[in-house]
Amino acid sequence: MAEFLQFCASGLTVGAVYALVALGFTIIYNASDVVNFAQGEFVMIGGMTTVFATAAGVPLPAAVLIAILAAMAIGLLLHRLAIEPARGASPVTLIIITIGASIFLRGLAQIVFDKQFHSLPSFSGDTPINIGGALVLPQSFWVLGGALVIVIALWAFFNRTVIGKAVLATAANRLAARLVGINTSFVIGLSFVLSAAIGAIAGILVTPITLTSYDIGTLLALKGFAAAMLGGMGNPIGAIIGGLLVGLLEAFGAGYISSTYKDAMAFIVILAVLFVMPCGLLGRASVERV
Amino acid sequence: MRKLMSNRLVVPAFLALLVVALAFVMPSNFYFRVAALVWISALAVIGLNLLMGFAGQVSLGHAGFFGLGAYSVAILPAQFGLHPVIALIAGAAGCALLAFVVGRPILRLKGHYLAVATLGFGILVSMVISNEAWLTGGPDGMPVSRLTLFGWRARGADTWYWITGGLMVVGALLAVNLVASPTGRALRALHDSEVAARVVGVDVARYKLIVFVISAIYASVAGSALALVNGFITPDAAGFLHSIQLVTMVVLGGMGSILGSVVGAAVLVVLPQVLTVFHEYEHLMLGFMMMAFMILLRSGIVPSLSTLIAGRRA
């Protein structure tokens, strides 16, 4: 039982990070139909910037702020310099562009930062908390709590603010949104900035547990993409469920079966699910109109 | 003249001439080696272009088949004493079988679901290769024994230039034949409208599977060739980034253009060789170039150029 709870705790912690990455995918995809494979790099930028800012003597809260702002700026630049000029290109072309951006950002990080692994001190110490025999790190609560706060804040943003509703309207129908006077280019840019911030926060929160380095982005992006598709592309609830599910399956797979194929879990699950449900767990099959 | 240009054999004939002509101007073994790498990538890209450019089905996991082809000429001779040529054929047959089995459920998917499924497939293959170190040497890779044919050993870069160039030309020839055949028309038709193809009797699922299997065989043979040329193979050959490189070569050269496949392969094989002079800025430059190419040449080099030329003439 204690073992089971232990796997649950570690699975949910990692799963929360996947869920945030998947949420970032979903926000950008809904606004622009772009699958942003540079999503993992935002996580890396969040963690690495905080590490290097604190090492330079900046107090942690300020370092966190700098890191989030840095990621948001890069998200905006990514949209303005790479996505906007390629408007109207095929989905495959856009995928290549975002993968190019991911390689570019990784290359940038290895120059600006370095190629080492880095950690941050835990926010509330390292004394594990005993829950039913499972030892849970305090930082795990930071990750889960942070994810929860982000989800609630996003919900409020999309449902309670005019700008949020404009984003939803753009997601529902871009042409109609433009016709009622919504600046869709601004909305798409905003979705990149928002996703970048979410990714950066995830990266900052999880770095004390999983460490960070310039190249953690790729695998995170791939798993986040798989998690987003697992729930059904474009569905934010699906993205969160997909992310948590991948995290839990990795933890249980590594604990009960074999840790060798821990990283494979996300892809085994996505293939198994898509073979049975071609539009993901919560996705609805669309009727072909001819 | 126009009739001659529209003949489907023009492209393979041109490629054959190119292979022969380039051989005379190669200044050193290093260039022969790079050219051989271009021909190998081009072979895989021609196959992938049949799938993506003609049938319109994206695959973000084709390096999986490439890697399996590469490791079959490494493992089968080492473990079972098979001749490398037999190992290459066995690898291609194995990839064809694997593509046949996974292809049916995967190819039912559309759009980004197809992308994530092929991506997942490719990553799983590369993870198995990395993790089963007892068989594959793990992340460090494994050596590949040299190819010997009737007592003659293929070793020099120029020898491999000819072998891989020959393979590439044969691959291009088979591809243009296929495109101009009833099967090719069915593939191009389902790219534009699956439902319209179906109502005139095209079994869309079957044709998608056929072209998926064919493209897997191309990738596998190319992978085997790379392993034999290098004499060494690492899991990177099957990795996600290699899959993306292959896709980028297809799109950069031009979807649905056999000549474009070779051009795309040439650019992306030669470019990193050039970029090594940038040392630590290498990734930065590669990522930048990928973005710049796709933004500026989104319909691909060869189609963009032919539109330009056609525009001049008119």
Added chain:
Amino acid sequence: MSVIKVEEIGISFGGVKAVDHVSFCVNEGDVFSIIGPNGAGKTTLFNLVSGVYQPKFGKVFLEGADVTGLEPQVLARRGLSRTFQNLQVFFRMTARENVMVGRHLKEERGLLAHLLALPATARQNRESAASADVYLERVGLGAYADTPASAMPYGALKRLEIARALAAEPKVLLLDEPAAGCNAVETEEIEKLVRKIADEGTTVVLVEHDMKMVMRISDRVHVLEFGKTLAEGTAEEVRTHPKVIEAYLGTHGSKEAAVALG
């Protein structure tokens, strides 16, 4: 004998019954038209009959055999082909190649022969191209043979779809609004073409908004409203049917259609 028979067929999308217990029979060589206001379920009915959608209930018989739920490519093999309201043209191919795809079922399918371009494949290509040209001539598109479909005008693409469907030599041809978006001259040409197709023995099922054309060429007319059958009969019977007049003159129908009904 009825070539195609539809029994109590239906489907619903998200609780809305798009087609609800519709039945009809079509005799060999007839032109059978399905009319109704926009959203009446005409195209959905076509999608059910041609296998694009799976019916939730009901049955479809082709030449007496139950073909309910069979896929479009299987139905094509059995002699049923169709065109589409929203163009489904192979835009990356020439007009000739589009129609050559229509010959698919008549072509040799040896993959190895195709890869190696054996003489048999070359002969096959020539045969398909030759018959494609015949069908292009038949719909009046002979001049467009080598033109990429993407460069052809809308009216020509409508006829290209007909040529492609004809090339499959169907016994039953489903035409979904062949004259939509065409001018008067083009509409007249399409009307002549449909008549000729039926006269040569191919059964035609037609969905069309141009009432004058429907009334002139139909042997029988089936009227749908809200997914249900409203009336069926000869053109004259339908034209004078009180319910049909009400549907077209009433709140749901368009004025133009009312005028067209006469």
